[in-house]
Amino acid sequence: MVEVKNLTKRYGASLALDQVSFTIEEGSIVGFLGPNGAGKSTTMNIITGYLSATSGQVAVSGKSTLDEPNEVKRLIGYLPEQPPLYLDMTVKEYLDFMYELKKVKLPRKQHLEEICRLVRIEEVYNRLIGNLSKGYKQRVGIAQALIGNPPVLILDEPTVGLDPKQIIEIRTLIKALGQNHTVILSSHILPEVQAVCERIIVINNGRLVADGATDTLAHDLSRDHRLVLRAEGPETDMLSAIVQMDHVLEATSLGEKEPGVFEISVEAEQDYDLRRDLFALLAEKNWPLLALKNSDLTLEDLFLQLTSSDESHAAGAEEGDEETAPLEEGLPEGPEEDEEEDSQPEGDAPQDGQE
Amino acid sequence: MGNVKAICKREIRSYFNSPIGYVCVAALLALYGYYYYLVMRMGSSSYISSVYGVMFSFSMMVIPIITMRSMSDDQKNKTDQALLTAPVGVTAIALGKFLASFFVFFVASTLGLLPAAVLNFFASPAWGEVMGNYLGTLLYGGAMVAIGVFISSLTISQIIAAIGTFAVSVFLMYIDMLTSSISNAALSKLVEWVSFNNRYNTFTQGMFSISAAVFFLSVMAVFVFLTARRLESRRWS
Numbered sequence: 001m002v003e004v005k006n007l008t009k010r011y012g013a014s015l016a017l018d019q020v021s022f023t024i025e026e027g028s029i030v031g032f033l034g035p036n037g038a039g040k041s042t043t044m045n046i047i048t049g050y051l052s053a054t055s056g057q058v059a060v061s062g063k064s065t066l067d068e069p070n071e072v073k074r075l076i077g078y079l080p081e082q083p084p085l086y087l088d089m090t091v092k093e094y095l096d097f098m099y100e101l102k103k104v105k106l107p108r109k110q111h112l113e114e115i116c117r118l119v120r121i122e123e124v125y126n127r128l129i130g131n132l133s134k135g136y137k138q139r140v141g142i143a144q145a146l147i148g149n150p151p152v153l154i155l156d157e158p159t160v161g162l163d164p165k166q167i168i169e170i171r172t173l174i175k176a177l178g179q180n181h182t183v184i185l186s187s188h189i190l191p192e193v194q195a196v197c198e199r200i201i202v203i204n205n206g207r208l209v210a211d212g213a214t215d216t217l218a219h220d221l222s223r224d225h226r227l228v229l230r231a232e233g234p235e236t237d238m239l240s241a242i243v244q245m246d247h248v249l250e251a252t253s254l255g256e257k258e259p260g261v262f263e264i265s266v267e268a269e270q271d272y273d274l275r276r277d278l279f280a281l282l283a284e285k286n287w288p289l290l291a292l293k294n295s296d297l298t299l300e301d302l303f304l305q306l307t308s309s310d311e312s313h314a315a316g317a318e319e320g321d322e323e324t325a326p327l328e329e330g331l332p333e334g335p336e337e338d339e340e341e342d343s344q345p346e347g348d349a350p351q352d353g354q355e
Numbered sequence: 356m357g358n359v360k361a362i363c364k365r366e367i368r369s370y371f372n373s374p375i376g377y378v379c380v381a382a383l384l385a386l387y388g389y390y391y392y393l394v395m396r397m398g399s400s401s402y403i404s405s406v407y408g409v410m411f412s413f414s415m416m417v418i419p420i421i422t423m424r425s426m427s428d429d430q431k432n433k434t435d436q437a438l439l440t441a442p443v444g445v446t447a448i449a450l451g452k453f454l455a456s457f458f459v460f461f462v463a464s465t466l467g468l469l470p471a472a473v474l475n476f477f478a479s480p481a482w483g484e485v486m487g488n489y490l491g492t493l494l495y496g497g498a499m500v501a502i503g504v505f506i507s508s509l510t511i512s513q514i515i516a517a518i519g520t521f522a523v524s525v526f527l528m529y530i531d532m533l534t535s536s537i538s539n540a541a542l543s544k545l546v547e548w549v550s551f552n553n554r555y556n557t558f559t560q561g562m563f564s565i566s567a568a569v570f571f572l573s574v575m576a577v578f579v580f581l582t583a584r585r586l587e588s589r590r591w592s
Contacts, residue, residue: 084432
């Protein structure tokens with residue numbers, strides 16, 4: 001549906017995008033991930049035709065943005081980072097204007113009402129946009145993108161500035177839209193992308209550093225297969241028993257987490273599922289197994305690893321392997337100075353509910 | 356061309372949603388009335404053409420205010436993203452913006468005919484000259500509006516746009532004086548050709564000059580085109 005080939009964008013001497021290529025299939029929700037200034041917005045601006053690429057091609061539905069710009073624009077609904085709202089208009093006037101601007105053929109009243117119901121802005125329909133709260137402005141921005149029912153939606157940080165309840169609503173909305181639209185959304189909030197997107201494209205410093213399905217991306221990229229378990233029993237005995245198991249490469253204790261309960265990280269051979277063996281062993285020795293989880297890289301780890309390794313290429317190696325203790329709460333301290341508000345681990349963080 | 360209409364309509368609405376449209380029109384009309392009073396009543400003359408001659412220079416001062424926010428505001432508020440990512444050509448955007456600004460000027464100029472209409476009850480003003488002045492003002496003003504919109508597209512600051520347009524406007528008004536001081540004949544000829552005033556003056560004498568009308572219309576077309584190019588070039592920056 002959306003095909004991006006060798007996209008490069010220069011702003012004067014600085015290289016904003018460097019040979020970015022990807023293809024997005026029809027009907028999928030794709031998340032663009034990357035720190036601030038990575039090139040997410042630039043990519044989106046190029047796809048939507050707001051900016052032009054220095055080199056490379058973009059095609060939507062097989063139509064090139066260079067040859068048929070207006071045809072392509074008709075296929076895309078775009079919510080830029082800052083919603084393009086005329087503050088001196090009411091919501092109704094603004095949506096009417098966008099409807100005319102996009103030369104939509106659908107029955108106007110019905111179409112606009114439907115959109116307003118979808119993004120829940122009926123109650124502010126006759127108010128001045130300038131007087132609306134940030135959350136409502138954002139929704140009007142989304143409504144604007146939906147006018148004309150374009151098959152492709154490009155949303156640049158759609159939940160920024162919304163309260164938690166609104167964020168959940170917008171996510172639900174995006175998921176619903178994903179059923180009959182191709183959605184590309186950017187974010188630097190990892191749980192958000194994880195919650196909404198089927199596929200993730202990670203961009204850093206203008207380069208594409210990872211691209212894959214949300215569920216498997218972390219798994220595929222982690223080099224080893226590590227399990228983290230909690231069991232009640234004598235620390236040294238447990239460790240030595242586990243190390244002596246087949247297929248185990250290494251076992252290390254991560255310390256006493258509860259009275260008499262130790263956390264142990266076990267590294268198994270690649271492609272061997274050790275979980276059943278571990279359970280059997282611990283049950284046999286009567287050491288109750290209290291928690292067991294894969295410690296494949298979480299999205300957070302992955303993100304930090306990808307982006308920091310990229311930076312350490314340039315700036316000499318920084319802390320390289322930080323992700324050995326993923327059961328600890330919170331993010332490992334990474335090098336980027338992204339907004340603090342994003343760093344709560346939220347529900348998907350690796351915790352096993354002991355607190 | 357439905358796009359042009361949509362953009363133009365929005366712009367006009369925006370002029371009159373904010374005080375700008377009203378203030379520009381009202382200021383012009385107040386100045387018209389004031390000067391009309393000075394000349395007609397105090398001078399006890401029905402020679403209205405002189406009123407319109409001075410009115411014209413008032414208009415030139417108001418035009419920069421009308422056009423200053425035309426393109427710069429969009430850039431500042433990022434609303435140009437809505438325009439440029441909609442299936443609309445850049446020329447349609449530039450044209451819509453120009454027509455809206457021109458409309459405000461048109462309203463003010465047309466209402467400026469009221470003094471002459473009032474005078475019509477008591478005396479017979481030289482309607483030929485009045486209409487000539489009116490048409491000339493619209494044409495000259497239209498060219499200045501197009502230039503103003505273009506200058507507004509060069510900056511995101513309304514102030515810079517206004518001052519820039521004002522400077523160009525004054526420069527053009529007095530460009531004739533340059534001709535006498537230029538010794539190079541060809542250059543002098545060129546400056547004379549550019550002169551807006553020479554062409555405008557034909558109208559003030561109650562004559563309709565097709566060549567002058569074509570000249571002003573061409574200036575409008577050129578600057579609308581340049582504004583469109585400017586929009587396009589921003590994509591490549």
